[in-house]
Amino acid sequence: MARWKINLIVLSIGQFLVMSAMTMVMPFLPLYIQELGVTDPHQVALWAGFIFAGNFVTAFFFQPLWGRLSDRYGRKVMLLRSAFGMAVIMTLMGFAQSPLQLLLLRILNGVISGFAPAAVALVSTNTPPEKKGFAMGILQSGGIAGSILGPFIGGLMAEWLGFRSIFYVTGTLLFLASMVALFLVHEKFDLAAAKAKTNITIVQGFRVLMKVKELPALYGVTFVMQFSMLAAMPLIPLFVQDLHGKGEMLAFYAGLVGSVTGLSNLFASPLLGRLSDRIGPVRILAVCLIGAGLCYIPQALVTNIWQLLAVRFMLGLFMGGMLPSVQTLISNFTPKGMESRAYGFNSSALSLGNMMGPITGGALSGVIGIRGIFIMSCMMLLANALWVRKTLINKAPSPEPEAERRT
Structure with a gap:
């Protein structure tokens, strides 16, 4: 093997x-x-x-x-x-x-x-x-x-x-x-070459990476993806209760709605990853952002639990193509020798979305309700798709920044 x-x-x-x-x-x-x-x-x-x-x-x-x-x-x-x-x-x-x-x-x-x-x-x-x-x-x-x-x-x-x-x-x-x-x-890693480079600080490394204008767009995708997924998550059980009533198997349906997105995501990720090798990760990312954004609209309009399950399943299919595409593009655009730092900042964007999503969703739930939060997530994903189109479509991987070549 x-x-x-x-x-x-x-x-x-x-x-x-x-x-x-x-x-x-x-x-x-x-x-x-x-x-x-x-x-x-x-x-x-x-x-x-x-x-x-x-x-x-x-x-x-x-x-x-x-x-x-x-x-x-x-x-x-x-x-x-x-x-x-x-x-x-x-x-x-x-x-x-x-x-x-x-x-x-x-x-x-x-x-x-x-x-x-x-x-x-x-x-x-x-x-x-x-x-x-x-x-x-x-x-x-x-x-x-x-x-x-x-x-x-x-x-x-x-x-x-x-x-x-x-x-x-x-x-x-x-x-x-x-x-x-x-x-x-x-791992193929040249330790001597890595140590020979100037040991720049985290802040300096961040500034170098931010000069690659494609990377902020990719970090934004990661944050928005996690934020939109988790903003409504704490409210899902209550939403299921509103749709299903306080009848039997309420806990089961609440758990099913919470996990169905992850299940479809699980199956879609390798398939969309393989497809991105053929047609390019930027196209997959753009389509998935638009598709996921549009999937939030029917979530705000559902009237029963089965409609919600179907739409959440579709959402997971589009979500499955986002993170693999982002990770592939980060590798393509990151200056050589700074890959781990680039992925570290992307993980920070992921953690920030994990933190801010539930907090914001909980704070806004009393004002706009969970249906309003679904619309907010839709607008964020579609806006992010426009940003991706502006910064990534028809762009080749950026050359190594001058600051990095000097190090």
Whole structure:
């Protein structure tokens, strides 16, 4: 088997395990907080919000740092640092004796994060150009599968093993995945050449990358994509209740509506990634932005649960082509030797969307309602499509900036 295929398989499994570990606490987090001694419902909800968000807050600030170090010392080193670190921290969460300890561990988990951008950078720089879109789609599918199945696996394990055992099992699986990556993942990386370059700061690196005008557009796509997806997510169960009523299987339908987008995304990502290798990632990205934006209009007009499920499924198909296309284009436009930093800033845009989407959606829900939030998401995606058309359509990858050549 070709080396790039082995890297892709191992890192896709790693993406699945990492995203599963990040999301499997969602179904039982409030219950675990109660087990740690908090009984007041308001306090439980408050702690749950802080604990779940703590990981994304620190990840937003630290991703660019790990990207910078990854470009200097190698992507595999940073990938293993994150994977082994997460294995240890996840195991320690099972020993937490208070919500504060759990919050600090989640914050620390965000600090040492960086597996995803390191994996993307390694795959993008070690995969044949004609296979890059397909590889990004497969890698994206691994992460999406983990995000979808993580809460489901967490809920089952909570019933079978108890809350604390989940962290021990997850930590062990992450450690085993890290060992597999240690021995099977190989990277073509010229360490001497990387160290010979001037060691510019994060701010300097950001300024160099921002001179490549295509990159801000791609970061904007990442932010808008996550923002629009998550702005309505906390309100989906209430919307399902309005459509379905307080009858039987309400929780089932709410979960189905929440996961159907991820399921269609999972299947669409590798297919659209392969198609982008044939017709170009810019065309796939533009079509997916327009298609996803238009899918939000019928969501604001649905009158029953089945209509909502159908439209959310279609939305996931278009969403499946966005991130792989963005990742491929970042690789194409980024100056040589700065790929990990570019992906680090993209991960920060992703984390920012994860944070701001639910906050904004919750704040606006009392003013415009969830149907208004759907229209807002539509307008943001269509505006982003116009920006992509202006900055990316018919553009060749930019030459290496003068600032980078001097380094």
